[in-house]
Amino acid sequence: MNILLTGGMGYIGSHTAVLLANTGHQVHIYDNLCNSSPSTLERIQKITSKDIGFTEGDVRDTEKLADVLRKEKIGAVIHLAGLKAVGESSQKPIEYYANNVQGSISLIQAMQSAGINTLVFSSSATVYGDPIYLPYDEEHPTKPTNPYGRNKLQIEDMLRDLSVSDKEWKISCLRYFNPVGAHESGHIGEDPNGIPNNLMPVIGQVVNGILPSLNIFGNDYDTPDGTGKRDYIHVMDLAEGHLAALVWLQSNPGCHNFNLGSGDSYSVLDLLYHFEQASGLKIPHQVVGRRPGDLPEYYAKADKAEKLLGWKAKKTLSDICSSSWLWIKSSKN
Template sequence: MNILLTGGMGYIGSHTALLLANAGHQVHIYDNLCNSNIGTLDRVQKICSKSIGFSEGDVRDTEKLTKVLRDAKIEAVIHLAGLKAVGESSQKPIEYYANNVQGSISLIQAMQMVGIKTLVFSSSATVYGDPVYLPYDEDHPTSPTNPYGRNKLQVEEILRDLSVSDKEWQIACLRYFNPVGAHESGLIGEDPNGIPNNLMPVIGQVVNGKLPLLNIFGDDYDTPDGTGKRDYIHVMDLAEGHLAALIWLQGNPGCHTFNLGSGDSYSVLDLLHHFEKASGQKIPYQIVERRPGDLPEYYAKADKAEKFLGWKTKRKLSDICNSSWLWIKNSRKS
């Protein structure tokens, strides 16, 4: 299958591109490189020994996107492009709505122009908001508490309306929990431009001497060690979820929602101690004030993905930390 990955040069996109290429699909990446690096493409192609197409562009450029879809003879799209920092979304809401909502509409319009009607959308567990109950299942009420979460939910609603208006569309909205880890080769991993927002890249910058210590936001939550607990999912498990959704969509029209998570939760200190064990290094940290909107705990109920997609996580917290450490060591050399 010829598959376009918008935002495919990023963290999740690069791992998904690698998996799809290894599964025999022809992959073409469309990315504006605002939070990624062109060098990632060489590393992905080195691992899989296959050619991956690339076009630099913004998803809001409908005309260019339409041309890429047509020229590359694309049959299905995995839509990963978008801004993703929760805190930044509150500081720059219009930029987030423009990139994430307007960009998604532009992609849909380009797909309509070419007649492509199979789409896997990168959504987020952020759409749920404060938990009414745990674990979150797909029927949990949606009430996002920040612009980023509202972006994701609005795109989901647009896609549901689209699928009602045209019964030929095959759409999967994948609600991610907390992606971490790296490819087992250690050649690709999470490598954001600028100051990282996620836990593991910050740990990497501490290890590599770019930051003096790790800030842990709050140790007074109602959890065993006082730090927030999250559902961490290995990025390669997440990539496999995209492939499983793409396969299942063939012959399953409509708009379908799936949680992609492990179903377990680990605290910040749990993750930190596992990483220290994997790396053999102590990570200096300090406790600082809680961030507004952070929850004590959340995790997924992913039974629906297992039932319909035949997907569940395979990798453990130790695999997450071992692969992250290998990537961090390798990135230190580059």
């Protein structure tokens, strides 16, 4: 199948592109490079030994996007383009609504124009908001607490309305938990532009001497070691989830939500310990105040994805840290 990846040069997109290309699909990436590097395309092609098409463009450019969909004879779209920092979304809400919600509307209009109706959407566990119960399952009430989460939920609602209005649409909304790790080759990994917001890129900057130490935001949570616990999922397991959703959609119209998580939770100190074991390094760190909005713990119930998609996260926290260390070493050179 010919598949378009919006935001395909980013962290999750690049790993998904590798998996799709290596399983026989023809991949075309559409990305404005606002949070990624042009060199990523060369890295993807080096891993796959495949020709990966690329168009630089913004998803809000509906006409350009529709032209690419037609020219490349696209059969399905995986929509990963969008701004994704929770904290920044509160500082720049209009920018987030414009990029994420307006961009998704533009994509749907382009797909309608090109006669394409199969879509895998990159959503987020942030749509759930504060937990009423754990683990989160897909029936958990949705009440996001920040503009980023509200962006994702608005897009989900829009896609659900679309699927009701037109029964030909086949849509999966994948609610990610905490993607982390890197490809086993060490050629691609998480490499955000500017100041990173996620834990592993910050560790990478400490290792590479860009930052003096890792800040741990609070050690007085109601968890065994006092630090926040998260559901970390290896990015290649996440990529497998996209492929599984795409395959399943071929015979399942409608709009469907799926959690993609490991089903386990690990603390900041757990991850730090496993990274130090993998790297043989000691990571300087200090405890600072809690960040507003951070939860003590959250993790997924991913039984629905296992039952319907045949998907389950397989990689361990040690796998995550070993692959991250390989990427950090590689990116330093």
